[in-house]
Amino acid sequence: MPAETAAGPTRPLTARGEATLRRLLDAAEAEFGERGFHAASVSSITARAKVSQGTFYIYFPSKEAIFSALVDQIGHALRKHMALAVAEDTDPLLAQRDGLEAFLDFVQRHPGLYRIVQECQFVDEPAFRTYYERLAEGLSRSLQRDVGPGGLTPGDAQVRAWAIMGIGHFLGLRYGLWQKTRPRKAVMDEVMSFIGHGIAAKTSGARR
Known part of the structure; x- marks a missing residue:
């Protein structure tokens, strides 16, 4: 028999x-x-899974419950996919590039990602926020860890994390969702130039 848990599906x-x-x-x-x-509907989900509706209710009490569990599972899978992609990177900017490319790869593998996560805002708003907050927490930790000589400049890691997530979100929207492809190398080169150097012209002796 399955075992009850405090949150999520019955395991x-x-x-x-x-x-x-x-x-x-x-x-x-x-x-x-x-x-x-x-x-x-529950019936359409069980038909795809080739299980009875009675079996469904052993694991989930409702359509809303499996939807929320799915968003949590997708978030966990995405974070794991990105973590594996950067696990051996020693260059902080390379890690950011590999992380973004891993996200774009995930979008292609999970074409329903955007629709599911965006609808979650209206079905289970706390789960929607948690999805993004956990992504930001992991990214901000890596950004903070890489501050130092030969790495990144000091700054607000949380703000930087959300900004980079915004870049990834719209790259995924344009390329992964609409064009159903991956950005060309030149596109990613431009993205990383933006992340690494910004868009302001650098002048000799300029003060910030």
């Missing part, structure tokens, strides 16, 4: 139960991503 105690939960979440991602929260 199964067997490999078979874990596989069923995985199928339900995968089906929910496809269904919500293609049809949106309001058009999707």
Whole structure:
């Protein structure tokens, strides 16, 4: 039998139960991503997952519950994907580039990402905020860690994290969602020039 948890889906105690939960979440991602929260239904999710509606309710009490759990799961998967992409980077700017490219790769692998996360603002606003806040927390920690000689200049890591996330968000929107492609190298070179140097002209002896 599954085991009850304080938050999130009811966690199964067997490999078979874990596989069923995985199928339900995968089906929910496809269904919500293609049809949106309001058009999707428990019956359409269970049909995709090839399980009964009775089985669904063992793991989730409602459509809203699986939607919120899905947003949490997507956020966790995205953070893990990005962390693995930068794990061996020693150059701070290379790590930022690899992190952005990992995000854009994730967008291509999960075409429903934008629709699901944006709808979450109206279905479960705390989960919506948590999705972004956890991304920002991880990024700000890495930015703060890399401050120092040969690394990054001192500054507000939280502000920088949200700014970089904004860049990634709209790159994903333009290229991953609308054009269904990855930005060319020249595009990423320009992005990293912006992140690394800004857009203000540098003059000799200029004061900040």
